[in-house]
Amino acid sequence: MSPLAPSEWHSIEAPVMRTEPPGPRSREILERIGRRAYPGLAEGLAPLAVASKRAWTVTDADDNVYLDLASASASVPLGACREELIAPAVEALHRFGNEDSHALASELTAELGERLLAIAPPSVSRFDIALNGTEAVEIAIKIMRRATGRPVVLAFHGAYHGESTVTAALGAEHAEISRGLRGLVPGFVHVPYPHPYRSPLRDARPGGSGDPTVDYLRDHVLFHALDPSEVAGVVIEPVLGSGGCVAPPDPFWPALGDLCAEHGWLLCADEVKTGMGRSGRMLAIERWGVEPDLICLGKALGGGVMPIGALLGSERALGGFDDVPTGSTWSWLPAACAAALATLDLYAREPVLEHVAELERLASGRLDELRDRFEAIGDVRAVGCFLAVEFVRDHETRERWPELQDAVAAGMCRRGVIADSSTTSLNLQPSLVMPAEALDRAFDIVGESIADALARPST
Numbered sequence: 153m154s155p156l157a158p159s160e161w162h163s164i165e166a167p168v169m170r171t172e173p174p175g176p177r178s179r180e181i182l183e184r185i186g187r188r189a190y191p192g193l194a195e196g197l198a199p200l201a202v203a204s205k206r207a208w209t210v211t212d213a214d215d216n217v218y219l220d221l222a223s224a225s226a227s228v229p230l231g232a233c234r235e236e237l238i239a240p241a242v243e244a245l246h247r248f249g250n251e252d253s254h255a256l257a258s259e260l261t262a263e264l265g266e267r268l269l270a271i272a273p274p275s276v277s278r279f280d281i282a283l284n285g286t287e288a289v290e291i292a293i294k295i296m297r298r299a300t301g302r303p304v305v306l307a308f309h310g311a312y313h314g315e316s317t318v319t320a321a322l323g324a325e326h327a328e329i330s331r332g333l334r335g336l337v338p339g340f341v342h343v344p345y346p347h348p349y350r351s352p353l354r355d356a357r358p359g360g361s362g363d364p365t366v367d368y369l370r371d372h373v374l375f376h377a378l379d380p381s382e383v384a385g386v387v388i389e390p391v392l393g394s395g396g397c398v399a400p401p402d403p404f405w406p407a408l409g410d411l412c413a414e415h416g417w418l419l420c421a422d423e424v425k426t427g428m429g430r431s432g433r434m435l436a437i438e439r440w441g442v443e444p445d446l447i448c449l450g451k452a453l454g455g456g457v458m459p460i461g462a463l464l465g466s467e468r469a470l471g472g473f474d475d476v477p478t479g480s481t482w483s484w485l486p487a488a489c490a491a492a493l494a495t496l497d498l499y500a501r502e503p504v505l506e507h508v509a510e511l512e513r514l515a516s517g518r519l520d521e522l523r524d525r526f527e528a529i530g531d532v533r534a535v536g537c538f539l540a541v542e543f544v545r546d547h548e549t550r551e552r553w554p555e556l557q558d559a560v561a562a563g564m565c566r567r568g569v570i571a572d573s574s575t576t577s578l579n580l581q582p583s584l585v586m587p588a589e590a591l592d593r594a595f596d597i598v599g600e601s602i603a604d605a606l607a608r609p610s611t
């Protein structure tokens with residue numbers, strides 16, 4: 153049992169399946185939503201309606217209890233409904249209700265801003281407030297252009313930055329996300345993410361930067377297509393999250409840092425998903441000692457209790473002007489600040505990151521076993537509690553096999569494990585405090601579900 157879990161969580165039994173999902177009550181709720189909602193809302197991760205959540209489990213409307221390997225899109229880091237995080241938020245709601253923190257300040261803003269800067273590298277010394285990750289990235293783009301006076305922002309194939317008009321166009325995880333927007337939101341240039349399994353840029357050029365992606369940027373993009381003086385900077389997920397848990401190779405970071413320094417580009421790390429421990433460090437950039445000019449935070453920052461985002465920045469990026477309006481009414485709602493402060497306290501008090509390292513070791517072993525067992529697995533990846541399985545029809549061609557991936561996720565759901573198959577790999581994002589035994593059980597179910605999906609003629 154996880155040493156981090158509240159004692160009342162120790163008796164949790166999961167999974168417990170009483171009906172095949174969707175059971176009758178879930179079906180009724182989903183049909184009711186489907187009748188009136190925007191049709192694009194319809195497709196969730198799993199065919200069920202949530203009735204309640206506890207720790208690392210989801211209970212549906214038919215009383216099925218699932219192991220949750222989605223963690224609300226990685227926004228619930230320390231277990232669902234954690235009382236130590238809810239209580240301070242409730243107390244702040246009683247005290248403030250809402251206050252627009254742009255309009256009237258409270259001490260909570262000062263406290264949280266200082267605490268966030270204290271967990272960040274010394275390159276950043278200022279903060280701005282945001283409602284969520286999307287808004288933090290939106291602000292970052294405006295700030296990068298204002299601080300440099302340059303229009304173009306470089307970003308990466310495979311990266312996800314949000315679904316608003318600007319963040320959808322900044323991202324390039326899947327073409328569907330930005331469909332209809334590319335021509336309307338100019339100023340973003342994308343290059344392949346330094347993806348060891350998928351990037352077409354495989355070898356660094358002799359005498360080059362030491363990294364194939366940065367060589368490509370220097371030798372091709374900046375030679376043929378884009379003058380570096382037009383570029384405000386680079387936005388990058390330090391580990392691809394939604395795009396499948398991909399960490400760049402070590403030489404990429406110094407090569408990118410040199411390129412940014414040479415041309416006066418700002419480096420912005422989108423840590424909305426990687427931040428707050430998911431990668432095994434508080435911030436994923438710590439893995440490589442990277443010191444960005446801007447850092448976007450969101451998701452887990454609110455402890456899985458409240459929505460909140462933040463932008464941290466250097467003096468150059470965020471200190472030299474005051475004429476860019478940012479944020480929105482509910483940014484840094486006092487209750488969200490209180491939840492974020494309680495979340496930071498919990499990380500400071502408990503060995504969460506040590507536990508993430510243990511889960512990563514366990515997951516790496518189990519993922520390697522799966523890859524050895526199934527020809528249909530092309531690649532497996534584990535970075536902290538970001539885990540991914542990539543299915544291929546053929547090892548040589550690496551052709552993706554999305555139908556198998558979906559069939560595996562559906563089989564896992566029938567057996568009581570919720571995973572994220574909405575993207576190019578099967579993504580598993582356990583709670584950072586999930587007990588090792590529960591994650592081990594989930595991996596048994598992944599294996600059973602792959603074997604079962606491969607045996608079905610429809611796959």
Ligand code: PMP
Binds near residue numbers: 426451
């Ligand atoms: N950036 C990254 C890297 C993300 O993963 C996400 C959400 N998945 C966002 C930005 C947008 O955050 P949100 O949807 O919480 O506003």
